[in-house]
Amino acid sequence: MMSAQSVLDSSIRARIQRTPLFSAWPEGAFAALLEQARVRRLDLGEILFHEGEEARAFYFLLDGEVDLISLGAGGREKIVEIIQVDDLFAEAVAFLGGRYPVQAAAGLASTVVEIPFAPFMTTLQGNQELMPQMLARLSMRLHYLIKELRHLSMESANQRVASYLLDLCPAGGECVEISLPAKKAAVAARLGLTPETFSRVLGRLRKAGLLRVDKRSLQIPDPQALRRWADSG
Structure with missing residues (x-):
C-alpha cells in the first residue's frame, strides 16, 4: 500500500x-x-x-x-x-x-x-x-519520443533490441556491462515485442558472439560490432 x-x-x-x-x-x-x-x-x-x-x-x-x-x-x-x-x-x-x-x-x-x-x-x-x-x-523529451516512434514504426525486432541495448551503453569502451532496467517481459513490451521474440533476438546475439547474458546483466564485447549488426537489418 x-x-x-x-x-x-x-x-x-x-x-x-x-x-x-x-x-x-x-x-x-x-x-x-x-x-x-x-x-x-x-x-x-x-x-x-x-x-x-x-x-x-x-x-x-x-x-x-x-x-x-x-x-x-x-x-x-x-x-x-x-x-x-x-x-x-x-x-x-x-x-x-x-x-x-x-x-x-x-x-x-x-x-x-x-x-x-x-x-x-x-x-x-x-x-x-x-x-x-x-x-x-522539453526539447530532449521531444527528441526522445521522435526517436522512439521511428524505432517502433520502422525497425525490425533485431534492430529494436540492438538499438535499445546500445542506448544503455556508456559512451566509449571496447567492452561494456549493462543491466536491463526491468524484467525481460517489461523490456519486451517497451519495445513492442512479445517476450518470446525478445528472447529469440537475445539468443541470436549470443550465437553471433555479440552478447553475453546473465539474467538482467548483459556484457557487450564490442558495441561497434553490435551497431554494425543492427545497421545490417
Whole structure:
C-alpha cells in the first residue's frame, strides 16, 4: 500500500539537485520547493497516477522501477517508458494541458519523491533565467519520443533490441556491462515485442558472439560490432 513521508534528508536533496533540470536552480529556490515535496513508497503494481488524471505533481525515482503505460483500444496496455533510478518524470505535464497522458505503475516495490507543480511553476515564473533549462528538458523529451516512434514504426525486432541495448551503453569502451532496467517481459513490451521474440533476438546475439547474458546483466564485447549488426537489418 502507498505510504508517504514529508521530510527529505540531505542525501535525497543532493540527488535531485544533480539532475539537469535542477542543477542551476538557486539554493534558496530549490530548498523552498523541496520543503513541499514528500517521499512516497509504492508496492509492486501499485498505480502512482492514472492516464487522464489531473496532474498536480511530478516525480523523482529514488529506487525501484516505474513503468509509464499507455492504454490503447480495449484497455490494452503498452509500456512507453521504463523510468530508472535518479530520473525525473512527468515534469513536462505542467506545460501540456495539466493531465497525465499516460499511467504510471510500480514495476517493482519503489520509492519516489513527489514534487508539487504549483510552487514549481511559481518559481519558474519568478526566475525567468531558469526557463531555458525547462525548454531544453522539453526539447530532449521531444527528441526522445521522435526517436522512439521511428524505432517502433520502422525497425525490425533485431534492430529494436540492438538499438535499445546500445542506448544503455556508456559512451566509449571496447567492452561494456549493462543491466536491463526491468524484467525481460517489461523490456519486451517497451519495445513492442512479445517476450518470446525478445528472447529469440537475445539468443541470436549470443550465437553471433555479440552478447553475453546473465539474467538482467548483459556484457557487450564490442558495441561497434553490435551497431554494425543492427545497421545490417
